Amino acid sequence: MRLLPAIFANVFLFVAAIGFGNLFRSLIPRSFSWLDRVVLLLLGGLGLLGTILFCLGQVWFSRAAILAVLLVGVFLSVRPLGVAIRECRPTLAKIRVPALPAAAVIAVLILTAVGGLALLTGDMNNDTIAYHYLGPKVWLRESVIRPVPDEVLTYFPVVVETQYAALMSMGGQRAPGFFAVIGLGSLLLMTGSLAIRLGLDSTGAWWAAALVASMPAVYRGAFGGFVDALFAAFVLAGARLAFDAEELRHFALFGIFCGFSMSTKYTGIVASGLLVLCLFVVSVWAYRRKSASVLKWLAASCAVAAVAASPFYLRNWILYGCPIYPPPPVLLKFFSVKYMRPAEMQELLRNVLETGRGMGGGTANFLLLPFHLTYHAANFRGGGGLGLALLALGPLGIVARRRDPFVKGLLLFVVLQVGAWFVTAQVARYIIHIYVIGAIFSVLGWNYAVEIASRNGRTLAQAVIAISIFYGLWIIVLDRVEDVHAVVSSSFEAMRWDRETPAAASYDYINEEPSVKKILILNRGISAYFIDKPYIKPFGRWGEQTLGATNVPQVLSQLPRLHATHVLDVIEDNGSFALPDNPPGFTLVFARTNQRIYRIDEERGVWSRER
Amino acid sequence: MADEERSQKLLAGARLLWPWIVELWIFLAIAFFFLIRVLESHSAQRFLNGIKSHFSP
Numbered sequence: 117m118r119l120l121p122a123i124f125a126n127v128f129l130f131v132a133a134i135g136f137g138n139l140f141r142s143l144i145p146r147s148f149s150w151l152d153r154v155v156l157l158l159l160g161g162l163g164l165l166g167t168i169l170f171c172l173g174q175v176w177f178s179r180a181a182i183l184a185v186l187l188v189g190v191f192l193s194v195r196p197l198g199v200a201i202r203e204c205r206p207t208l209a210k211i212r213v214p215a216l217p218a219a220a221v222i223a224v225l226i227l228t229a230v231g232g233l234a235l236l237t238g239d240m241n242n243d244t245i246a247y248h249y250l251g252p253k254v255w256l257r258e259s260v261i262r263p264v265p266d267e268v269l270t271y272f273p274v275v276v277e278t279q280y281a282a283l284m285s286m287g288g289q290r291a292p293g294f295f296a297v298i299g300l301g302s303l304l305l306m307t308g309s310l311a312i313r314l315g316l317d318s319t320g321a322w323w324a325a326a327l328v329a330s331m332p333a334v335y336r337g338a339f340g341g342f343v344d345a346l347f348a349a350f351v352l353a354g355a356r357l358a359f360d361a362e363e364l365r366h367f368a369l370f371g372i373f374c375g376f377s378m379s380t381k382y383t384g385i386v387a388s389g390l391l392v393l394c395l396f397v398v399s400v401w402a403y404r405r406k407s408a409s410v411l412k413w414l415a416a417s418c419a420v421a422a423v424a425a426s427p428f429y430l431r432n433w434i435l436y437g438c439p440i441y442p443p444p445p446v447l448l449k450f451f452s453v454k455y456m457r458p459a460e461m462q463e464l465l466r467n468v469l470e471t472g473r474g475m476g477g478g479t480a481n482f483l484l485l486p487f488h489l490t491y492h493a494a495n496f497r498g499g500g501g502l503g504l505a506l507l508a509l510g511p512l513g514i515v516a517r518r519r520d521p522f523v524k525g526l527l528l529f530v531v532l533q534v535g536a537w538f539v540t541a542q543v544a545r546y547i548i549h550i551y552v553i554g555a556i557f558s559v560l561g562w563n564y565a566v567e568i569a570s571r572n573g574r575t576l577a578q579a580v581i582a583i584s585i586f587y588g589l590w591i592i593v594l595d596r597v598e599d600v601h602a603v604v605s606s607s608f609e610a611m612r613w614d615r616e617t618p619a620a621a622s623y624d625y626i627n628e629e630p631s632v633k634k635i636l637i638l639n640r641g642i643s644a645y646f647i648d649k650p651y652i653k654p655f656g657r658w659g660e661q662t663l664g665a666t667n668v669p670q671v672l673s674q675l676p677r678l679h680a681t682h683v684l685d686v687i688e689d690n691g692s693f694a695l696p697d698n699p700p701g702f703t704l705v706f707a708r709t710n711q712r713i714y715r716i717d718e719e720r721g722v723w724s725r726e727r
Numbered sequence: 728m729a730d731e732e733r734s735q736k737l738l739a740g741a742r743l744l745w746p747w748i749v750e751l752w753i754f755l756a757i758a759f760f761f762l763i764r765v766l767e768s769h770s771a772q773r774f775l776n777g778i779k780s781h782f783s784p
Contacts, residue, residue, distance in 0.1 A: 504756055507756050583757065
């Protein structure tokens with residue numbers, strides 16, 4: 117019973133997304149297949165739903181508001197779902213489902229569904245706890261979508277996180293985890309769509325999907341609140357449309373998907389810009405179109421993309437002084453940023469440089485990137501890596517399909533996108549869309565090897581596919597086995613919560629004790645996501661100072677106006693608590709190893725004013 | 728005429744050689760994957776250290 121609300125909430129959101137996506141139906145090229153249409157409608161719907169929730173959430177973000185939006189989506193979905201069900205029967209009957217790749221895909225989806233229902237555990241090193249889920253939780257509590265002042269990364273575009281909030285509101289804390297099925301499913305459908313466009317049959321498309329599903333670096337960006345898989349799906353949807361666009365409405369839809377990718381991550385700006393550039397080059401060079409008319413259409417695409425992404429960027433510009441917030445140093449010349457100290461920016465920049473170092477810059481490292489990503493994925497925070505197929509068979513696929521203008525456009529995009537990623541932040545999950553393209557070329561390369569090589573060559577190519585899938589599945593299963601165990605065993609889930617979550621006992625006390633109305637968190641390492649009640653966190657992990665205070669005594673001097681009832685204090689990196697033992701004006705009400713909770717006495721305010 | 732014949736021969740040779748290059752490329756990719764990803768893993772390191780300590784005097 118504890119799992120059902122999460123599942124139903126996701127089904128509800130999925131149906132609503134289909135309904136909103138149907139609004140884009142007339143923009144899809146007529147030549148596109150049933151699969152192309154389904155995936156574009158689903159992705160378009162997810163993007164539009166997230167954007168509508170965000171816009172409404174600027175003024176009203178209650179459960180009633182969320183339900184109203186979703187009900188509109190469900191209403192819009194009634195007709196298209198009926199048509200789709202009628203249409204899909206003959207289409208599905210024609211599709212031959214190859215057992216082995218389908219088994220790999222279904223196994224990963226089942227693992228994702230079951231593991232996605234586990235409650236989140238961990239600390240601030242997990243981005244999901246630090247900001248992907250923190251924002252939605254705070255928005256729902258405050259009934260408005262605003263960045264959380266103690267976590268600067270909640271200023272990022274949040275088209276996916278608004279849907280996490282909708283899921284939390286309807287299905288509880290487990291619901292956003294289950295959303296991974298929709299995110300990964302969308303990416304796999306997109307893989308199939310692109311694979312067939314690149315010349316594979318349905319069996320080949322299944323193999324490409326199996327390679328993607330079993331790629332640990334892809335999977336890392338697809339579950340546990342990460343938005344990278346859905347981001348990749350938006351970019352690929354843009355690419356799918358871009359190189360087949362012939363009319364203005366196709367270019368408009370391409371722009372919409374570019375906009376949604378920018379509404380998901382800032383890296384979408386780069387990806388969209390590169391797609392526009394590649395589309396121009398391919399249109400003029402390979403399709404022999406007039407550059408003036410291509411430029412006119414691309415201007416329309418860019419305008420549509422800007423409109424689609426504008427809610428997220430305009431909000432930041434109007435309220436916080438810069439459309440991209442936190443701002444990259446180059447924008448500081450043009451915008452006067454509010455509420456952010458130089459020290460915070462320095463800390464963020466240092467972190468970006470440190471996490472995105474990869475195996476270093478330079479031409480040699482760029483040329484060696486396929487080898488580095490394959491054999492040393494851990495250096496790119498790539499978990500279990502990409503498998504072997506991309507390196508071993510991908511180049512053969514390129515050789516096989518080198519004359520297709522669509523392929524030329526896609527390859528140009530791959531090279532430019534990898535180059536941009538290489539010089540900015542070399543984190544494996546930021547270019548999942550490139551791995552998807554690589555997986556499709558791997559299957560094309562496998563087919564090519566079967567055509568030209570001897571029996572030994574064919575066996576080697578099969579071995580590459582088998583190693584990639586089994587090695588990847590092995591890593592993924594190891595990664596998720598504890599999540600699955602936690603779902604089927606409540607006692608294990610409770611034990612894991614205590615073991616993996618620092619200050620878990622304090623969170624339980626705060627959430628269950630009725631006298632705790634508002635908590636003051638003194639330590640920057642505390643994950644506010646786990647606290648179900650209003651809180652004040654004066655110091656964020658990037659050096660944010662939400663009260664303007666620079667140290668604990670300054671915070672305590674503001675106690676009377678904060679209206680906090682309790683204080684949470686844990687042992688910090690320096691080995692001591694923030695508050696001294698037996699501080700006057702506080703009563704210790706809860707203590708565990710390295711954790712203390714004090715009730716703030718009435719006279720505490722008087723004491724702090726006297727000081 | 729001789730040049731044309733020579734280039735025809737070269738093309739035929741390349742066509743003959745290309746499948747071998749493809750096979751070698753795939754084989755080397757697998758071999759390096761085994762050497763680096765598998766033998767460098769913690770489990771493999773433990774296993775190899777176990778063997779080493781077992782046979783060392």
